[in-house]
């Protein structure tokens with residue numbers, strides 16, 4: 001049977017439709033005191049509870065025009081008075097709201113008005129904008145009476161403006177699905193381990209499970225995981241694929257892998273977008289994001305449609321391409337990037353873009369009810385990054401500085417906050433500065449300060465001083481975390497070095513809210529993904545990552561066999577040496593002698609990893625005293641990108657020497673020195689985090705929660721760093737090398753179990769005492785000191 005009514009070719013939410021058709025004028029991210037999502041939901045609840053019996057909240061509605069289906073949930077409808085409420089929560093005076101925001105609200109309200117007229121067969125309806133002030137809990141209602149006829153005409157006009165775009169999107173979705181079904185792997189064959197990884201990713205996507213995959217470096221994890229999820233896409237009807245990385249270099253690797261996939265025939269119809277942080281994309285870092293300050297915010301929405309059209313045609317919007325298009329149309333590249341998330345297929349971004357408390361990617365996915373697939377690259381970094389995202393620090397010096405320049409309206413609240421710092425010192429419950437709970441009086445005063453800043457900025461937006469804004473956002477972030485405070489986080493006070501530039505160098509005081517276990521925060525993000533794959537070369541034990549990150553109970557795990565043969569890497573454990581703090585002085589000579597003898601036996605470039613800069617400097621000094629002929633170069637604190645490049649430039653095919661670096665630092669993972677550029681590594685530390693008040697609190701918490709306090713706090717994070725660092729040596733089937741693990745604890749069964757299965761480990765007898773007695777000789781069997789095979 002056929003019908004004259006065209007089947008809907010595209011479905012769009014009311015909000016998305018109106019944002020596309022009714023947004024005009026300036027971008028305005030001047031501080032608008034936007035309530036949090038939680039406050040917004042609570043505000044909607046208050047409004048609904050105030051309405052009379054019979055009031056309908058959250059009414060699902062849908063309508064069609066020209067093959068476009070529009071759906072959404074009206075905030076509230078009162079059948080008795082035939083009024084639809086579009087509720088907007090806010091803070092501060094309404095007359096400061098930009099007129100284009102108000103116009104957008106009316107567009108949404110009128111579309112809901114028509115959809116309700118349609119559903120309840122009404123001839124007319126009262127359309128109301130209800131502005132709910134979350135500070136005063138008061139409502140401001142503006143309403144208009146509209147006929148169904150007029151609202152229908154408005155609705156159809158919006159749909160018409162969206163239709164040609166919508167048809168183009170429907171055509172793209174069809175082409176994308178067809179091309180992904182035909183997608184071919186970009187290489188002649190899979191490498192060892194690559195196929196099993198790709199198959200596991202595909203199976204997990206089909207089963208809608210989270211997959212945690214440990215796979216060695218060098219097998220092509222990025223292209224394998226992307227290929228598998230893209231193949232699964234048509235069957236699973238994904239809307240977006242988010243590829244998340246811990247570092248900028250990871251984004252480059254992902255974009256390269258996508259370029260390989262796009263080079264296959266037939267080429268997949270994919271739109272790819274790279275997201276970077278605002279601080280990297282902003283063209284006017286000294287300005288605020290509104291039309292009165294930044295030229296790229298002025299008229300943003302008026303020029304957006306043309307920029308968007310051009311951006312869609314580009315297919316690959318990496319950072320440079322996006323910037324070029326944005327500047328051509330005189331709009332902000334950062335906010336154009338956010339807009340293009342709506343229309344991209346694959347978004348390559350940072351962990352923060354998805355896991356942070358205010359992350360944009362999960363929020364937009366939830367708003368549009370997308371089905372998303374998520375790839376988390378170098379996932380072993382997510383624990384530390386997750387902790388950082390859900391931690392916050394406030395410095396007393398920031399408040400003191402602000403007090404001096406603050407406008408009169410803010411001085412008294414800031415004074416009160418200064419006094420609270422003194423209370424904090426008194427309230428400490430123990431010597432290390434831990435507070436038994438969030439300091440309530442401090443938080444209450446901080447809330448007052450934030451409210452005062454909010455009011456001030458709403459009244460005097462032109463006085464949006466950068467320092468004041470920065471403090472305001474820091475304070476709001478801190479308060480949000482206080483609201484979420486539970487056993488997973490602690491609050492403490494620490495004494496910090498005095499701020500640079502102060503005449504009186506009195507130490508500073510910091511109030512820290514430290515997340516210890518990010519699982520409670522990250523769990524919902526994993527649950528929101530239709531498919532999620534975490535991968536890395538170091539993810540064992542899986543239970544550790546599952547517990548600490550909050551992975552779903554149904555997660556699948558895969559440990560891909562290494563493609564490397566045991567004879568490619570000689571691993572030697574010096575099982576009579578100790579690098580414990582108390583033993584460092586006595587073992588240092590033996591350590592540098594082992595290093596020197598290995599370089600003499602097999603000249604080439606080596607990396608030597610130590611636990612701290614101080615230890616590293618001592619080792620260089622001792623090596624130089626005893627083996628002056630060996631070339632050395634070293635990592636230093638806070639190296640710039642140029643300095644890091646120059647450090648790596650020492651590793652040439654023909655050079656020989658030892659590069660000293662800190663375990664867990666920028667040369668301990670993510671660097672690639674294939675072939676003769678790196679032939680070995682010395683690791684003179686287990687990488688255990690130093691015992692501290694915070695780590696001991698963590699240990700107790702993890703013992704109570706998971707029964708694995710020491711392992712989860714110290715051992716697993718430490719050995720993970722060791723394996724990452726040692727993993728620099730073998731990067732391909734052609735590499736040969738040697739790794740020295742210079743501490744007797746590496747020989748213990750519980751540590752050996754954590755080392756990669758393919759490593760063939762041998763013990764060497766080298767001890768501090770014997771080497772100290774005979775400084776130029778060694779107890780190492782000469783046969784063991786051979787060139788890397």
Ligand code: SF4
Nearest residue numbers: 282283284289294332
């Ligand atoms: S260029 Fe910078 S200041 Fe201007 S709107 Fe973009 S992010 Fe804001």
